[in-house]
Amino acid sequence: MEYTRENISTKLRNHGINPTHQRIEIAHALFSRHEHLSADQVMAIVNTRHAETSKATVYNTLRLFLEKGMIRELVVDPTKIFFDPNTTPHHHMYEVDTGRLSDIHGDIQITGLPPLPPGLVTEGVDLIVRVRHAS
Amino acid sequence: MEYTRENISTKLRNHGINPTHQRIEIAHALFSRHEHLSADQVMAIVNTRHAETSKATVYNTLRLFLEKGMIRELVVDPTKIFFDPNTTPHHHMYEVDTGRLSDIHGDIQITGLPPLPPGLVTEGVDLIVRVRHAS
DNA sequence: AGGATAATTAGACAAAGTCTAGTATTTTGT
DNA sequence: ACAAAATACTAGACTTTGTCTAATTATCCT
Numbered sequence: 001m002e003y004t005r006e007n008i009s010t011k012l013r014n015h016g017i018n019p020t021h022q023r024i025e026i027a028h029a030l031f032s033r034h035e036h037l038s039a040d041q042v043m044a045i046v047n048t049r050h051a052e053t054s055k056a057t058v059y060n061t062l063r064l065f066l067e068k069g070m071i072r073e074l075v076v077d078p079t080k081i082f083f084d085p086n087t088t089p090h091h092h093m094y095e096v097d098t099g100r101l102s103d104i105h106g107d108i109q110i111t112g113l114p115p116l117p118p119g120l121v122t123e124g125v126d127l128i129v130r131v132r133h134a135s
Numbered sequence: 136m137e138y139t140r141e142n143i144s145t146k147l148r149n150h151g152i153n154p155t156h157q158r159i160e161i162a163h164a165l166f167s168r169h170e171h172l173s174a175d176q177v178m179a180i181v182n183t184r185h186a187e188t189s190k191a192t193v194y195n196t197l198r199l200f201l202e203k204g205m206i207r208e209l210v211v212d213p214t215k216i217f218f219d220p221n222t223t224p225h226h227h228m229y230e231v232d233t234g235r236l237s238d239i240h241g242d243i244q245i246t247g248l249p250p251l252p253p254g255l256v257t258e259g260v261d262l263i264v265r266v267r268h269a270s
Numbered sequence: 271a272g273g274a275t276a277a278t279t280a281g282a283c284a285a286a287g288t289c290t291a292g293t294a295t296t297t298t299g300t
Numbered sequence: 301a302c303a304a305a306a307t308a309c310t311a312g313a314c315t316t317t318g319t320c321t322a323a324t325t326a327t328c329c330t
Contacts, residue, residue, distance in 0.1 A: 018277080020276090020327085021326095022277080023277090039317080039318075054279045056281095060277085073213070075211060076210060079316075079317075080318095081317085081318090108245065108247040112241050112243040113243060114241045119269055120266040120268060121269045122266055123231055126265065127245065127262050128261045129260050130260070131256060131257055132256055133255060134256045155308065155309085156295095157309070174287075189312095190287085190311090191311080194287065195308085195309085213318090216287090
């Protein structure tokens with residue numbers, strides 16, 4: 001699938017989001033790349049050439065996308081949150097010395113998880129393999 | 136094992152850490168409870184009664200303990216880091232609506248992880264089950 | 271078009287964590 | 301035990317990520 005502005009508008013509408021200029025640009029930044037971006041990276045991408053989108057809008061929009069289930073939040077780096085346009089179940093590798101974050105592909109199985117206490121519902125299961133470069 | 140100041144001093148020395156007043160108090164805060172504490176929680180515990188330990192020392196000391204492998208860092212909450220005095224392999228459950236973080240007990244197996252790219256070494260594998268209270 | 275609603279903005283603010291330069295404590299060598 | 305050297309601690313300024321607010325602008329609906 002190609003991420004034209006048109007397609008992105010449709011995608012936004014499908015998620016119940018009003019497609020505005022800024023939202024389209026932010027979604028485009030996330031979906032046209034296949035990377036995990038932090039809020040300030042999104043901000044930088046969207047505002048190359050002319051400043052177009054404010055910090056507040058970037059943060060608001062990312063949280064909106066999150067709530068609507070269009071993207072996923074990754075709490076991995078101690079200093080900032082990354083956003084992942086891929087919402088299908090998959091896991092991550094984090095290079096602690098460089099801050100690089102990448103997907104782990106493959107058929108990963110997790111067994112032996114005890115049942116949840118009553119009243120709790122699973123939101124997601126995050127598996128992060130922390131690695132570093134050999135010295 | 137009981138966490139007397141004496142025992143904690145020995146533990147610090149075993150990890151190659153010079154046991155000072157502040158370090159003993161911080162280690163005591165972490166090890167005498169069996170909880171995951173954030174830096175400001177440690178700060179608050181250590182400074183009940185009289186203010187004794189500065190913010191800089193709390194942060195420096197926690198990082199020192201980390202480097203020496205005496206505690207473990209948990210990147211789970213988007214706003215703060217938690218420190219875990221239990222360094223044996225185990226996993227966590229995080230209640231996203233309350234911020235509560237707890238251990239998962241049981242024999243959890245993770246299979247299907249692909250081999251690491253050459254030059255990379257595993258630091259650790261973190262598994263976090265994110266849950267919320269049913270509405 | 272025009273009023274209502276929704277979205278965006280600049281900039282002030284908050285909180286976690288880092289850094290610095292000076293002071294205090296601890297250790298070491300004699 | 302004492303002085304010098306090394307290590308540790310401190311207050312407070314600073315940085316960074318993210319939030320909030322009140323005012324402005326864009327969009328939608330009839």
